[in-house]
Amino acid sequence: MNRTEWEKTLTEFRTYLETDRALATITIRNYLIDIEHLYPFMLKNKLLKFSDFDRSLIRKYLSWLIELGYVRRSVTRKLSTVRTFLSWLIKLGVLIHDPIPPKGIIKSEKRLPDYLTQSEVVKLLDTPDTSTNLGVRDKAILELLYSSGLRVSEIVNINMEDLNLNTLELKVFGKGSKQRMVIIGRLASKYINIYIRKSRPKLLSQELNNALFLNRYGNRLSQRSIQSKTRIYSVKAGLRDGVHVHTLRHSFATHMLEGGADLRVVQELLGHSNPATTQIYTHISDIEAESVYNYAHPRSKQNI
Structure with missing residues (x-):
């Protein structure tokens, strides 16, 4: 997936949040900020399309976010945004199955202490x-x-x-x-x-x-x-x-x-x-x- 395709997908996702979900402007902005790391992760792991995502890659994505320095609470929020994004792709027929388990991946885990590299x-x-x-x-x-x-x-x-x-x-x-x-x-x-x-x-x-x-x-x-x-x-x-x-x-x-x-x-x-x-x-x-x-x-x- 190239940058142009990613930007086009984000624009369509923004429209979905504005029209179908009728979310506030600030909420939409936060959604787009939360999802911004998904594209560099796809490039890093040579993922060509969204349908390449499976449960193991979602786990890897979350581990990568923690490696970047995000605290557990932020990672949980970003996971929620990714869930919304992937659910939208399922509605479009781009994805067939949701790679995120119904109860989430990290919700039941203990909150880990924040630390510096x-x-x-x-x-x-x-x-x-x-x-x-x-x-x-x-x-x-x-x-x-x-x-x-x-x-x-x-x-x-x-x-x-x-x-x-x-x-x-x-x-x-x-x-x-x-x-x-x-x-x-x-x-x-x-x-x-x-x-x-x-x-x-x-x-x-x-x-x-x-x-x-x-x-x-x-x-x-x-x-x-x-x-x-x-x-x-x-x-x-x-x-x-x-x-x-x-x-x-x-x-x-x-x-x-x-x-x-x-x-x-x-x-x-x-x-x-x-x-x-x-x-x-x-x-x-x-x-x-x-x-x-x-x-x-x-x-x-x-x-x-």
Whole structure:
């Protein structure tokens, strides 16, 4: 299918939404936006016509959307739009069977945590201006969040005595005041060390404070401040909407598992008491694995 044929089909679909469905202009616009990735997917997979779609290709399309960075809620919405589009093609006689199951493909699945790709993490972590004291502090915080998979509440409660940069270890108090030791990555350690030596002394007020991370007034940094800073930096980095502090924790867990880490080790590092809580991150890796396999393995492309 070439671009001209695709545009012609979209124009006819728009007319159908306007006349037969009598949808509002904004709704129609959203429908067309939701379906815009279908054409590049068809080109990527050498699909010549809509009748080539089957259930396995629909699953592959959804995996591809997740690979592009869309959260599960967005993928579910796009699936609904594709269902409307394919139902219209069935009415026209272009398709005979609906390749999407009646109850959908992902509706019953657990909502998966949103996470950043490794390249997106680099963009975010490189955003703070390290020529300023607050920028060095923020760089150290972001590096530590991703390095150790900490909750924002754990970050703000860190005291100077909890930190051991010689052994790259940190004592944190998680939910229910449960104590655990976490590992600090070398980049995180580097910027924490710079912050402690150069920036933190300049943020200290006359009243001494043993909190590791301080605000501009020399007081313990708040959770709200870190959450706000993370959103601001994600926008500056040009990342998608919805990036928050916990996204870095999700990214830590996902990238650890993708790198081959044992699930029990990740569970311990995250401070999860229930293994099922950590198990959800393996679902993300499974989706990525399926997408990579379908794309790369020669026999995955053969019909049975």
